Amino acid sequence: DTEVTQTPKHLVMGMTNKKSLKCEQHMGHRAMYWYKQKAKKPPELMFVYSYEKLSINESVPSRFSPECPNSSLLNLHLHALQPEDSALYLCASSQEGVWLAKNIQYFGAGTRLSVL
Amino acid sequence: KQEVTQIPAALSVPEGENLVLNCSFTDSAIYNLQWFRQDPGKGLTSLLLIQSSQREQTSGRLNASLDKSSGRSTLYIAASQPGDSATYLCAVEGVRNTGKLIFGQGTTLQVKP
Numbered sequence: 001d002t003e004v005t006q007t008p009k010h011l012v013m014g015m016t017n018k019k020s021l022k023c024e025q026h027m028g029h030r031a032m033y034w035y036k037q038k039a040k041k042p043p044e045l046m047f048v049y050s051y052e053k054l055s056i057n058e059s060v061p062s063r064f065s066p067e068c069p070n071s072s073l074l075n076l077h078l079h080a081l082q083p084e085d086s087a088l089y090l091c092a093s094s095q096e097g098v099w100l101a102k103n104i105q106y107f108g109a110g111t112r113l114s115v116l
Numbered sequence: 117k118q119e120v121t122q123i124p125a126a127l128s129v130p131e132g133e134n135l136v137l138n139c140s141f142t143d144s145a146i147y148n149l150q151w152f153r154q155d156p157g158k159g160l161t162s163l164l165l166i167q168s169s170q171r172e173q174t175s176g177r178l179n180a181s182l183d184k185s186s187g188r189s190t191l192y193i194a195a196s197q198p199g200d201s202a203t204y205l206c207a208v209e210g211v212r213n214t215g216k217l218i219f220g221q222g223t224t225l226q227v228k229p
Binding site: 004006031033041042043044045048050055056088090092094096103104105106107108109110112 | 147148150152157158159160161162165205207209214215216217219220221222
């Protein structure tokens with residue numbers, strides 16, 4: 001099973017709402033990632049979690065708050081977003097360990113977010 | 117700062133044709149290079165990963181090559197099919213195994229029946 005599951009598939013929210021995106025994998029991966037992808041652009045890395053600890057934050061605004069409750073689950077909490085935050089949010093996971101020769105990232109199908 | 121460029125941005129070919137997609141990167145100090153496929157509105161699927169010490173990888177009709185010294189990679193697709201129509205993205209990972217990928221802008225491929 002090489003599946004990364006993201007929910008919801010679509011989300012519409014107002015600028016004052018609080019919502020969360022969820023990502024789950026059962027491949028035993030210990031690294032998980034959030035990416036943001038605008039239309040016709042490549043994905044941009046937002047956060048990396050390694051062994052449930054935040055290892056990379058690409059200077060993302062604080063209105064995006066990641067959380068990794070356990071090794072299989074990754075959340076992205078959203079609060080007071082702006083219309084320009086509308087995008088496809090992708091989650092990915094990979095094996096972890098500097099001893100590994102390969103670090104293939106497996107992506108979920110994404111959550112399409114619209115901020116009104 | 118690492119920059120990844122993909123040429124062409126779009127490509128349309130008739131079914132059965134062999135084709136080459138190009139990827140170039142500015143900093144040759146990479147850990148690996150990956151090629152992904154993305155269907156419209158979907159997530160990414162990893163196609164091939166080439167480690168920095170390797171020259172090429174093959175999977176079925178796909179062959180990816182890597183020339184680190186010149187900062188180039190190519191993805192060769194043999195006998196293209198309409199089902200190959202998608203956007204193809206290359207991404208590089210820096211020397212330290214952080215998992216941080218820098219993506220190119222992608223090549224959108226259309227294979228006409």
